[in-house]
Amino acid sequence: MNQKYKTYLVGYGFLLPWLIGLFGLYLGPIVASFYLSFTSYDLFNPPKWIGADNYVNMFRDDYRLKDSIIVTFKYVFFSVPLRLAFALFLAILLNQKLRFLGMYRTIYYIPSLLGGSVAISILWKQVFDKTGLFNQGLSFLGIEGPSWISDPAYAIFSLVGLSVWQFGAVMIIFLAGLKQVPTELYEAATVDGAGAIRKFIRITLPLLTPVIFFNLVITLIQSFQTFTKAFIISNGSGGPINSTLLYSLYLYIKGFSFLEMGYASAMAWILLFIIAIFTGLLFLTSRYWVYYSDGGR
Amino acid sequence: MKGIASIKYMVLHAFILGFGLMMLYPVLWLISSSFKPTILIFSEQGLWPSRTTLEHYWNGWFGLRNIEFSRFFINSLIICLIAIVGTVLSSSMAAFAFARVDFPLKKLWFAIMLGTIMLPGHVTLIPQYIIFHQIGWVDTFLPLTVPKFVAEAFYVFLIVQFIRGIPKELDESAKIDGCGPVTLYWRIIMPLCAPALITTAIFTFMGTWDDFFSQLIYLSDISKFTVPLGLRLFLDSSGDSNWGAVFAMSVLSIVPSLIVFFAGQKYFVDGISTTGLKG
Numbered sequence: 001m002n003q004k005y006k007t008y009l010v011g012y013g014f015l016l017p018w019l020i021g022l023f024g025l026y027l028g029p030i031v032a033s034f035y036l037s038f039t040s041y042d043l044f045n046p047p048k049w050i051g052a053d054n055y056v057n058m059f060r061d062d063y064r065l066k067d068s069i070i071v072t073f074k075y076v077f078f079s080v081p082l083r084l085a086f087a088l089f090l091a092i093l094l095n096q097k098l099r100f101l102g103m104y105r106t107i108y109y110i111p112s113l114l115g116g117s118v119a120i121s122i123l124w125k126q127v128f129d130k131t132g133l134f135n136q137g138l139s140f141l142g143i144e145g146p147s148w149i150s151d152p153a154y155a156i157f158s159l160v161g162l163s164v165w166q167f168g169a170v171m172i173i174f175l176a177g178l179k180q181v182p183t184e185l186y187e188a189a190t191v192d193g194a195g196a197i198r199k200f201i202r203i204t205l206p207l208l209t210p211v212i213f214f215n216l217v218i219t220l221i222q223s224f225q226t227f228t229k230a231f232i233i234s235n236g237s238g239g240p241i242n243s244t245l246l247y248s249l250y251l252y253i254k255g256f257s258f259l260e261m262g263y264a265s266a267m268a269w270i271l272l273f274i275i276a277i278f279t280g281l282l283f284l285t286s287r288y289w290v291y292y293s294d295g296g297r
Numbered sequence: 298m299k300g301i302a303s304i305k306y307m308v309l310h311a312f313i314l315g316f317g318l319m320m321l322y323p324v325l326w327l328i329s330s331s332f333k334p335t336i337l338i339f340s341e342q343g344l345w346p347s348r349t350t351l352e353h354y355w356n357g358w359f360g361l362r363n364i365e366f367s368r369f370f371i372n373s374l375i376i377c378l379i380a381i382v383g384t385v386l387s388s389s390m391a392a393f394a395f396a397r398v399d400f401p402l403k404k405l406w407f408a409i410m411l412g413t414i415m416l417p418g419h420v421t422l423i424p425q426y427i428i429f430h431q432i433g434w435v436d437t438f439l440p441l442t443v444p445k446f447v448a449e450a451f452y453v454f455l456i457v458q459f460i461r462g463i464p465k466e467l468d469e470s471a472k473i474d475g476c477g478p479v480t481l482y483w484r485i486i487m488p489l490c491a492p493a494l495i496t497t498a499i500f501t502f503m504g505t506w507d508d509f510f511s512q513l514i515y516l517s518d519i520s521k522f523t524v525p526l527g528l529r530l531f532l533d534s535s536g537d538s539n540w541g542a543v544f545a546m547s548v549l550s551i552v553p554s555l556i557v558f559f560a561g562q563k564y565f566v567d568g569i570s571t572t573g574l575k576g
Contacts, residue, residue, distance in 0.1 A: 007398060007399060007400065008400045008401065010394075010398055010400075010478040011394050011398035011399065011400030011403070012394075012400060013394075014390045014391065014393050014394035014398065014478075014482070015390075015391055015394040015395075015400075015406065017387040017390060017391065017446060017447045017448050018387065018388075018390075018391040018410070018447060018448035018453065019406075020447050021387075021444065021447025021448060022409065022410075022413070022447075024428075024447070025421060025425060025444055025447060026413055026416070026421055028424070029420075029421040029423075029424035029425050029428070030420055030421060030424075032424035032427070033420050033421060033422075033423055033424050036423060036424065043427065043430060090316075093312075093313060094313070096309075098306075098309070098310070098313075099310075100310070104313050104314070104317060105566065106559075106562065107314075107317040107318070107320070107321060108317055108320065109558075109565075109566075110321060110324065110555075110558075111320055111321070111324070113503070113554060113555075113558050114324065114551050114554065114555075116507045117506075117507045117509075117525065117550065117551055117554070118507075118509055118525040118528045118529055118547075118550070119327075119528060119546075119547035119548070119550045119551050120324075120547075120551070122528070122532055122543060122547055123323055123324070123327050123544075123547060124323075126540070127323050131339065133322070133323060133326060165320070172566055221415065221417065224417070225417055225418070225419065227509075227510050228507075228509045228510065231509070231513075232529065232532075235533070248419065248510075251419060252510075252513075252514075255422075255423055255426075256426075256514055261423050261426075261427070264423055265423050265424075267419075268417075268419040268420045268422065268423065269420065271417060271419055271420075272416075272417055272419070272420050275417055279415070
């Protein structure tokens, strides 16, 4: 056999497991999911074609879905900026020539490491209980906190709090970005008499925009898909009164509790659509606010 | 002048440490509470228990009828180990192809692969479940392990980036010495990629250990439950009546992640800073 074709064979040989996965677990299911979203399917009887009914019902009759979308938007719009701001603040704090930096970085990373676990969601139920740790802390300041978990007005904020608490990974990426900022720039600015705040706004922030953009996109996509926290804190119900019914949780309830798999597929496509719009907007606006020092490749 | 500077540093250190401990306070409280007698958990202020007991650990471990927590740990460990082997092997194979072999459509496949990283799992979730249901894999470990053998895009990308840093001359000299592609992959590239492979293994462990959603939909028989499912079951069955035991089992459930994290800390931080995606 020709040497060239032999190389091709080697290439595809090594790629084979991934290709099987691509077609078997991604492309095939994507097509199937799109088809199912136009059917009524309960896993045991064959899918029945119902046209766009799922999509129509979603926006006409399903009030729980409406609640769920509002709750999810609330969660995303509070948790994403707060997590990023918090992570950036701590990254700047740690981005100094300090001893024990490794230890500090470890301490600050631990919440991020554990935050996605069931154990921490259980703990969080306690922390934000009427008599929990958080309100105990508030009472030191003379504030009487509400029952965060069981009051529908506040329940979502216990989830936002847990999400912001998991700032570690974002912080480490910011730290890596801050290390890339050339120190000469700061030195020159100091010579010119710029203060700390001015240096931050004029040098650090612009040079960090690519990292901010990256973190924003990743955190946004993740946040729209949050599940475990809401499931554990609300005992799988999304309550009280749908106040923690994140989109993923409602999709799970529809698909796996009610076995409305066609409807759940349609929901998945709407979620994809929502995420695509938001990431698309971020990419579109990025050229107005993201600064690439190499002129964007 | 020097004195002022060092006081400034002391204040800074105190602030960083104090703030960090404040962040960790809930976790420390969890650990401390799991050792306190029930009546003290919610009445005693502060972290240091005035009296300690191991009864919550005992009660929790044997707290469910017909099943011990050890079963959940064994199940989780089995799934994690298979997942690590599968992910590291298949992802590194794909990465080797992308980074070192020339074949038609390579750029297209690579672009598609990067695209799948951004794709939310929900879109493929239901058909995947239906497939596994049809072939009778639901309520076995197979849906949680077999898909790990078809490479995960994120890790392929991570390893590709790493292989690109290995000098190509190495490949050339290996070929002159009569190395075939398989030997090149297994004997030369793999050992040199060790840091990226370890990072992949660590992330896979963390991701699989805490993958509550997949375990929830695919496992229903209690004897096959993993640690997160066992913990949730235990929370449901003992609930508010036995917080001590729930806390004790919660502490145990995060111990493996902490061990892996501290053992592989360096790889962890490097992995996040270079690719930034997980966590």
